[in-house]
Amino acid sequence: xxxxxxxxxxxxxxxxxxxxxxxxxxxxxxxxxxxxxxxxxxxxxxxxxxxxxxxxxxxxxxxxxxxxxxxxxxxxxxxxxxxxxxxxxxxxxxxxxxxxxxxxxxxxxxxxxxxxxxxxxxxxxxxxxxxxxxxxxxxxxxxxxxxxxxxxxxxxxxxxxxxxxxxxxxxxxxxxxxxxxxxxxxxxxxxxxxxxxxxxxxxxxxxxxxxxxxxxxxxxxxxxxxxxxxxxxxxxxxxxxxxxxxxxxxxxxxxxxxxxxxxxxxxxxxxxxxxxxxxxxxxxxxxxxxxxxxxxxxxxxxxxxxxxxxxxxxxxxxxxxxxxxxxxxxxxxxxxxxxxxxxxxxxxxxxxxxxxxxxxxxxxxxxxxxxxxxxxxxxxxxxxxxxxxxxxxxxxxxxxxxxxxxxxxxxxxxxxxxxxxx
Numbered sequence: 001x002x003x004x005x006x007x008x009x010x011x012x013x014x015x016x017x018x019x020x021x022x023x024x025x026x027x028x029x030x031x032x033x034x035x036x037x038x039x040x041x042x043x044x045x046x047x048x049x050x051x052x053x054x055x056x057x058x059x060x061x062x063x064x065x066x067x068x069x070x071x072x073x074x075x076x077x078x079x080x081x082x083x084x085x086x087x088x089x090x091x092x093x094x095x096x097x098x099x100x101x102x103x104x105x106x107x108x109x110x111x112x113x114x115x116x117x118x119x120x121x122x123x124x125x126x127x128x129x130x131x132x133x134x135x136x137x138x139x140x141x142x143x144x145x146x147x148x149x150x151x152x153x154x155x156x157x158x159x160x161x162x163x164x165x166x167x168x169x170x171x172x173x174x175x176x177x178x179x180x181x182x183x184x185x186x187x188x189x190x191x192x193x194x195x196x197x198x199x200x201x202x203x204x205x206x207x208x209x210x211x212x213x214x215x216x217x218x219x220x221x222x223x224x225x226x227x228x229x230x231x232x233x234x235x236x237x238x239x240x241x242x243x244x245x246x247x248x249x250x251x252x253x254x255x256x257x258x259x260x261x262x263x264x265x266x267x268x269x270x271x272x273x274x275x276x277x278x279x280x281x282x283x284x285x286x287x288x289x290x291x292x293x294x295x296x297x298x299x300x301x302x303x304x305x306x307x308x309x310x311x312x313x314x315x316x317x318x319x320x321x322x323x324x325x326x327x328x329x330x331x332x333x334x335x336x337x338x339x340x341x342x343x344x345x346x347x348x349x350x351x352x353x354x355x356x357x358x359x360x361x362x363x364x365x366x367x368x369x370x371x372x373x374x375x376x377x378x379x380x381x382x383x384x385x386x387x388x389x390x391x392x393x394x395x396x397x398x399x400x401x402x403x404x405x406x407x408x409x410x411x412x413x414x415x416x417x418x419x420x421x422x
């Protein structure tokens with residue numbers, strides 16, 4: 001009888017600096033012999049292998065259900081001809097791009113990543129293209145915007161398991177469901193905290209005012225001109241509003257919900273538990289609101305991406321790694337992820353599941369994704385967007401950008417970003 005062994009390597013840091021694994025193969029297209037549903041794969045040969053898997057620590061925590069270990073054990077059961085040992089290590093989706101890029105040959109065989117890091121991972125040759133049945137499966141079980149989020153230069157590189165963006169948490173004793181459709185209405189009734197100095201959030205005001213980002217195949221940042229000045233003047237007035245509190249990041253904004261310092265704040269699903277704790281019985285959640293600018297009402301637009309499962313092109317066990325990646329993003333695994341950790345699924349088969357679709361977080365996150373977001377452009381870097389945008393927002397909150405110089409300053413800002421586009 002073949003032996004089966006599961007091992008968990010505990011790490012003392014949240015980063016993924018660990019022992020080397022794998023070889024230096026060139027990036028390759030990959031397929032799997034697994035069928036397109038959730039049923040077990042049919043292997044043609046016996047395989048004995050050790051597979052290294054990276055995920056956030058929460059996915060492996062005993063007090064949160066050990067989702068990753070549970071799924072890998074089920075994957076093992078479903079593949080009786082494969083004798084697999086799993087090594088579990090921690091790396092958050094947000095850290096994967098930087099960590100894998102440092103040494104792809106030392107990275108995990110299968111890992112999770114935020115899709116806004118896709119270009120970095122492709123350039124580092126640290127992520128495998130997914131073709132054949134797996135590519136078909138991704139296209140058949142995800143909204144096209146999600147497929148687009150894991151596609152670069154015409155190739156698919158990841159299997160989405162949730163959307164990645166931000167929503168609004170609020171005190172329902174202060175704001176009604178109608179109130180929270182408009183930020184300006186909310187500011188007449190209560191206090192709002194917003195991480196305006198964070199470049200991942202500030203662009204929403206530009207997009208609401210008619211500014212645009214070009215597609216990945218035609219990079220262009222269009223945050224200047226008349227629309228850019230409109231957005232800038234709106235933010236200047238917003239910062240001056242006594243009912244508005246600006247912060248440097250979402251964690252600070254959510255923290256201000258505590259003790260009623262503010263009545264609404266903006267962040268992602270990762271702050272759900274904190275928002276519930278601070279708001280108590282008055283907790284509520286909604287999609288992000290619209291704003292009233294000179295040109296009329298405009299919808300705030302979040303940058304949206306996905307979190308997805310990736311395969312390392314350096315893996316020594318490509319067939320197993322691809323099959324495992326597909327399983328960890330499957331309908332079954334996404335449902336388990338939701339039940340154990342509240343991770344909102346994106347598999348189309350689960351969008352109509354009453355247990356999932358009636359969840360307020362699911363409703364708010366998907367309404368924001370569908371109606372209040374754009375897919376984050378892959379060409380944005382610290383040089384051409386993230387640093388300049390954060391600096392420009394801080395210039396607004398500090399008073400260096402005023403209504404009198406708004407047009408001049410926003411045009412300088414836009415020129416700076418476009419001068420550094422690849």
